[in-house]
Amino acid sequence: MTAEASATSISRTxxxxxxxxxxxxxxxxxxxxxxxxxxxxxxxxxxxxxxxVMSVQNTNLVDDPEFVGWSNFEYVLTDxxxxxxxxxxxxxxxxxxVFGFPVPLLLATFMAELRGTRRLYSVLAYLPVIVPPVVAxxxxxxFYSPEPTGLFNTVLGWIGAGPFAWLNxxxxxxxxxxxxxxxxxxxxxxxxxxxxxxAVQRDLYEAAELDGAGIIRxxxxxxxxxxxxxxxxMLLLQVINTMQVFxxxxxxxxxxxxxxxxxxxxxxxxxxxxDGDFGAATALSVLLAAFLGLxxxxxxxATRRLN
Amino acid sequence: xxxxxxRSLATLAGMLxxxxxxxxxxxxxxxxxxxxxxxxxxxxxxxxxxxxxxxTSEAEKRAFFEGQVExxxxxxxxxxxxxxEDKWDPQTFQAQLAAGNLPHVLTVAFTEAxxxxxxxxVAELSQAIDLAGLGEQLNPDLLDLVSDDDGGIYAVxxxxxxxxxxxxxxxxxxxxxxxxxxxxxxxxxxxxAQQITxxxxxxxxxxxxxxNQGGWMLSAGIYSHGGxxxxxxxxxxxxxxxxxxxxxxxxxxxxxxxxSMGSNFLYNAGxxxxxxxxxxxxxxxxxxxLYRPAVIRNQMPADNFGMAAMPIGADAEPASLTGGQIQVVxxxxxxxxxxxxxxxxDYFYLKKFTDEALAAEQAEAAAASGQAVTVxxxxxxxxxxxxxxxxxxxxxxxxxxxxxxxxxxxxGEQNLLPEPAVKAQxxxxxxDVVLQxxxxxxxxxxxKVLGEAETAVxxxxxx
Numbered sequence: 001m002t003a004e005a006s007a008t009s010i011s012r013t014x015x016x017x018x019x020x021x022x023x024x025x026x027x028x029x030x031x032x033x034x035x036x037x038x039x040x041x042x043x044x045x046x047x048x049x050x051x052x053v054m055s056v057q058n059t060n061l062v063d064d065p066e067f068v069g070w071s072n073f074e075y076v077l078t079d080x081x082x083x084x085x086x087x088x089x090x091x092x093x094x095x096x097x098v099f100g101f102p103v104p105l106l107l108a109t110f111m112a113e114l115r116g117t118r119r120l121y122s123v124l125a126y127l128p129v130i131v132p133p134v135v136a137x138x139x140x141x142x143f144y145s146p147e148p149t150g151l152f153n154t155v156l157g158w159i160g161a162g163p164f165a166w167l168n169x170x171x172x173x174x175x176x177x178x179x180x181x182x183x184x185x186x187x188x189x190x191x192x193x194x195x196x197x198x199a200v201q202r203d204l205y206e207a208a209e210l211d212g213a214g215i216i217r218x219x220x221x222x223x224x225x226x227x228x229x230x231x232x233x234m235l236l237l238q239v240i241n242t243m244q245v246f247x248x249x250x251x252x253x254x255x256x257x258x259x260x261x262x263x264x265x266x267x268x269x270x271x272x273x274x275d276g277d278f279g280a281a282t283a284l285s286v287l288l289a290a291f292l293g294l295x296x297x298x299x300x301x302a303t304r305r306l307n
Numbered sequence: 308x309x310x311x312x313x314r315s316l317a318t319l320a321g322m323l324x325x326x327x328x329x330x331x332x333x334x335x336x337x338x339x340x341x342x343x344x345x346x347x348x349x350x351x352x353x354x355x356x357x358x359x360x361x362x363t364s365e366a367e368k369r370a371f372f373e374g375q376v377e378x379x380x381x382x383x384x385x386x387x388x389x390x391x392e393d394k395w396d397p398q399t400f401q402a403q404l405a406a407g408n409l410p411h412v413l414t415v416a417f418t419e420a421x422x423x424x425x426x427x428x429v430a431e432l433s434q435a436i437d438l439a440g441l442g443e444q445l446n447p448d449l450l451d452l453v454s455d456d457d458g459g460i461y462a463v464x465x466x467x468x469x470x471x472x473x474x475x476x477x478x479x480x481x482x483x484x485x486x487x488x489x490x491x492x493x494x495x496x497x498x499x500a501q502q503i504t505x506x507x508x509x510x511x512x513x514x515x516x517x518x519n520q521g522g523w524m525l526s527a528g529i530y531s532h533g534g535x536x537x538x539x540x541x542x543x544x545x546x547x548x549x550x551x552x553x554x555x556x557x558x559x560x561x562x563x564x565x566x567s568m569g570s571n572f573l574y575n576a577g578x579x580x581x582x583x584x585x586x587x588x589x590x591x592x593x594x595x596x597l598y599r600p601a602v603i604r605n606q607m608p609a610d611n612f613g614m615a616a617m618p619i620g621a622d623a624e625p626a627s628l629t630g631g632q633i634q635v636v637x638x639x640x641x642x643x644x645x646x647x648x649x650x651x652x653d654y655f656y657l658k659k660f661t662d663e664a665l666a667a668e669q670a671e672a673a674a675a676s677g678q679a680v681t682v683x684x685x686x687x688x689x690x691x692x693x694x695x696x697x698x699x700x701x702x703x704x705x706x707x708x709x710x711x712x713x714x715x716x717x718x719g720e721q722n723l724l725p726e727p728a729v730k731a732q733x734x735x736x737x738x739d740v741v742l743q744x745x746x747x748x749x750x751x752x753x754x755k756v757l758g759e760a761e762t763a764v765x766x767x768x769x770x
Contacts (some may be wrong), residue, residue, distance in 0.1 A: 061404050079766075145571075256743045272734055275733050
């Protein structure tokens with residue numbers, strides 16, 4: 001074949017492949033993807049890029065922003081409240097990990113063992129998720145009334161405990177918030193675990209039962225290893241989400257008492273909406289995002305072997 | 308877990324996008340007063356949006372507001388007013404500002420005036436005030452608080468008040484105290500609080516401590532002991548001294564020695580007034596306008612609401628912190644819209660003080676719609692005009708004014724002191740923490756707590 005003939009053949013092939021790409025729905029695919037790309041780019045990636053840009057600017061949202069270099073970062077990093085807010089956030093994440101992470105897993109494992117009433121329990125576990133977060137917090141604020149006649153204090157009074165100051169105590173405020181969060185959000189995690197558990201082969205359990213394994217050994221040797229992938233992802237998502245806790249401390253206490261429940265996101269909020277300082281707010285947001293990004297990357301490397 | 312916080316972040320992120328998009332193309336914000344006043348066509352047809360329309364859940368108030376809008380438009384045929392429910396809220400304000408869809412007129416607290424003006428986020432109104440013929444009516448002391456050194460006026464003050472001691476007259480009677488002779492000094496407040504707690508079990512005295520309202524109340528307490536919060540220029544914190552320490556030590560004694568401050572130390576105004584209306588709190592520092600949420604919304608019997616002058620510290624002169632409401636105009640408003648906005652502000656909020664027929668008409672409509680007519684405040688106009696106004700509306704008054712008599716009588720005798728000049732809300736946010744520490748940590752060291760707050764406030768003021 002001459003070079004000329006070869007070139008003609010290639011161009012024909014290209015033309016044919018382009019035509020077949022079009023006839024096999026290529027244009028439609030692009031048409032379907034475009035709106036999604038636009039919406040995702042404009043509403044998800046756009047704000048991220050804008051947030052990064054704003055972190056090196058000083059703006060009043062009316063006039064043209066002014067470039068200020070690293071000064072927003074300097075201001076944020078030298079804020080005496082930052083170490084406390086970071087510690088509070090880590091403390092919240094830690095408490096949520098210790099108490100909030102196992103609860104849905106235990107509930108799901110228990111519910112998976114049930115036969116006829118599983119649906120009922122799923123509904124019961126999921127109900128708190130349906131309550132809007134603000135409503136739930138206001139409800140719990142009422143439960144946490146520090147007066148001896150408050151709901152929790154009354155109930156605990158029956159066994160001779162309390163009365164506790166709850167949200168008014170710098171020592172109890174964080175555990176109190178974690179308790180509410182666990183109640184509020186465990187339901188959706190339970191549903192995910194339940195779905196994962198249905199994928200575990202039943203014959204493994206039957207074999208283990210024949211070998212005389214009880215529920216604890218079955219859970220430890222079959223359930224947990226089988227849903228390991230889901231567990232690891234949920235763990236990472238929980239850490240990322242709890243590091244961004246905002247609604248609960250904002251509505252429960254506004255960060256009090258004595259900043260004992262001031263979290264990083266609450267600081268960001270205060271920079272933006274109390275101080276009107278969007279530069280500082282976005283600077284701290286960028287720092288938090290960078291930290292969470294590194295944490296996630298490190299987590300994936302560390303757990304790759306397990307997967 | 309935790310989708311809500313993601314949502315909040317998404318909102319913030321969304322706002323950031325908008326802000327960048329809009330700031331890029333606006334650029335024409337009003338900063339200092341214009342050097343050459345633009346030509347204004349006072350007859351041009353103009354449409355303005357005004358905020359603070361009561362929501363549909365408050366049907367009667369809403370109908371009153373809408374009726375006033377109709378009456379205003381009938382009087383000013385070239386102006387069309389669209390009322391919207393938007394209220395001052397720092398979150399939505401910034402987002403709406405960035406998106407360029409703020410209402411032209413919005414009610415804001417006095418404390419916000421300086422920060423909004425300094426950030427160029429509200430319109431400068433001196434020309435519009437002149438053209439609307441409003442200048443002479445306004446109380447010059449109040450106008451000073453919303454003006455800058457160059458003579459720029461950034462808001463129209465429409466309601467002012469001095470803080471004082473709000474008390475539950477029923478609890479006073481139950482405790483064997485005379486509700487017509489409320490405490491005048493802080494020592495008397497302490498004794499009365501103790502007596503109320505001992506005899507009724509209610510908290511004798513309580514204070515707001517969150518959402519910057521704690522800092523506001525702490526500032527009032529400091530003023531009443533002869534202290535200040537910032538220096539006049541707003542460059543330095545001045546509260547790390549004896550007056551502030553005295554007030555905090557008094558609170559410490561009431562909280563930890565007398566146990567007369569109840570058990571909740573995370574109160575915002577709403578929650579505090581709720582517990583006060585329910586008879587759980589004897590006294591707190593507040594302003595007369597709280598009569599409305601207490602009596603109209605929470606159904607506290609009107610006769611139980613008492614208001615006295617700000618208590619006086621041991622070696623101090625009578626002094627009270629003043630504040631109130633101002634009306635701001637969107638920085639995007641054209642000169643014509645600014646004039647229309649000021650005319651509306653005048654009509655709806657101020658004209659009743661100079662127009663007998665309008666005063667009676669508004670008072671009658673307000674009384675008919677179940678609103679309070681009317682709670683005594685520090686006049687936003689001259690004292691004579693204010694007294695005259697009360698005579699005009701006499702037939703419609705449904706507030707037991709005699710329960711405010713000691714509060715009103717004190718106006719002439721008190722030093723009325725403005726709120727901190729610079730970054731008042733930010734400073735208040737820092738002072739919230741001071742109050743919370745004193746009230747929730749038994750062994751809190753007053754001097755150390757004040758020192759820490761001073762450092763934090765100086766850092767803010769230096770930014």
